[in-house]
Amino acid sequence: MSIRIGIVGYGNLGRGVELALRKNPDMELAAFFTRRPPETLKTLSPDVPVYSMDSLPQHKDGLDVLILCGGSATDLPEQSPACARLFNVVDSFDTHARIPEHFAACDAAAKEAGTVTLISAGWDPGLFSLQRLMGQCILPEGSDYTFWGKGISQGHGDAVRRVPGVKNAKQYTIPVPEALERVRSGENPTLTARQKHTRECFVVAEPGADLKRIENDIKTMPNYFADYDTTVHFITEEELLRDHGGMPHGGLVVRSGATGEAGENKQLMEFSLTLDSNPEFTANVLVCCARAVYRMQQEGQSGAKTVFDVPPAYLSPKSGEELRKMLL
């Protein structure tokens, strides 16, 4: 009996989940749900039915876990608790500041329904959070560092595209090599935003636009760019699509700690990701979390969970015995 998965929302993330499920033979893609007219959705899986989002309640008995692939700004705050009333759910809610309220809303709904909702799965929040947790537990005396990139930041790209005269744009967040070096040396530096990351923008301007003014508007934009060293390159639309069409990302989490009678021994833990496709990798995390959610509910748990609550073995299709023998 495979675990029957429903995908809610079909953008880059939903497509990534669709592809990831093909590599996990203990799971089965049972249905897509969309707000668009279902017949207009062209998926990679012509044999899998596409339903309207409104019909979700009718599929309550045919699905074991829903993977929500909408956005954190407006989709998930509403969808996750609503779906938790009927289904086990995994989402990738990533607005860090609003996690406590999102957790509370999902927890109440899922507890009432006897379902499990795992929120904020992915890599940050998600795998990076796990590393921060492990680092602090193992090395209570130490400092945490999280760097992002090199990778495309959707939010910063959107901000550049809102500048008058900008037709299209991509933005890369890049860790500063000197900062990385200082952190890895065990020096435990205090670093400003500017010292940690640089930002690089590739901009397609409208014909006749004032490039100097656009560059200045970008570089002085509060919150997004003013606190960073930013480089702006003007390129053609063709170059943008050809050279910057991918969705690479990544980053690293370092815990730099000390042990010994007088803290004389430096101890460094580092976790890093180098991803050609950010949404596909995130999708793969969501899929193994769906397996964990299914098991947690099967054993009688309910309510909202995060990666902090998941015994790692629950992520794997292998038995405890196999895992101990082959991976421990």
Added chain:
Amino acid sequence: MSIRIGIVGYGNLGRGVELALRKNPDMELAAFFTRRPPETLKTLSPDVPVYSMDSLPQHKDGLDVLILCGGSATDLPEQSPACARLFNVVDSFDTHARIPEHFAACDAAAKEAGTVTLISAGWDPGLFSLQRLMGQCILPEGSDYTFWGKGISQGHGDAVRRVPGVKNAKQYTIPVPEALERVRSGENPTLTARQKHTRECFVVAEPGADLKRIENDIKTMPNYFADYDTTVHFITEEELLRDHGGMPHGGLVVRSGATGEAGENKQLMEFSLTLDSNPEFTANVLVCCARAVYRMQQEGQSGAKTVFDVPPAYLSPKSGEELRKMLL
């Protein structure tokens, strides 16, 4: 109410646990247990009582978790199941091939007693095992790589010291930079033992010993050195103590996978450790695992466990609410 810890065995690892407990205010070092005459043990904690190993059963009600700091060859296979009959236990059993039988022995003893024993905590097995598990779950299509070093390998040093004419020796295991580079490129190479690691020996010879013969004996030693490129340096005892007296170690685990319709997107996960003191770091892992073991038993679990079974939040002194707010 702090968690009362007993340390069993007082070598480098036991001393590391003693120091780690000072940084974890929710735990308390309650007693040492030793096979030596207790009055001969000089610890760093003069206020903490030292008892004979034989008196362990008398302390059943005064301790919440025992951390076993003996060796995997002869100590732990006997001590862990015996202690599991009376106490919650954490050990660092690291003979990979014998983990299944060690798990079974501890599981039977702990289940009967209603206690929890976490076996094979540390970094390999332990944190590295966790990374291998996560890598395979998240990127089912891919390859695993584990590199060790640069660091002191106790077992290889022991092997060199058994060569006739060798007075003292240390051995470093070193990852081959070219192999690391190929793995990080996403090439997924098949690597032999020789291609992955080199071995470097620092040897103090007995006066008048035949250095050529010693070097040859080392380099051709089956299992330990014959399959590797090995360098042998002859140095004085003074140099050995001065330059090679530490216990650094480390290593890295890489999962190199692919996603996409045709596996066109490379995805790389890497976890690495750079440790000035291997035993102190391992001790720190054992200490936060003791917290998890205590909680698992408090909530009614029993039997043998591994890091694969521990919800990460159980490792932390912080509440779920704090963790979600600050670390997720």
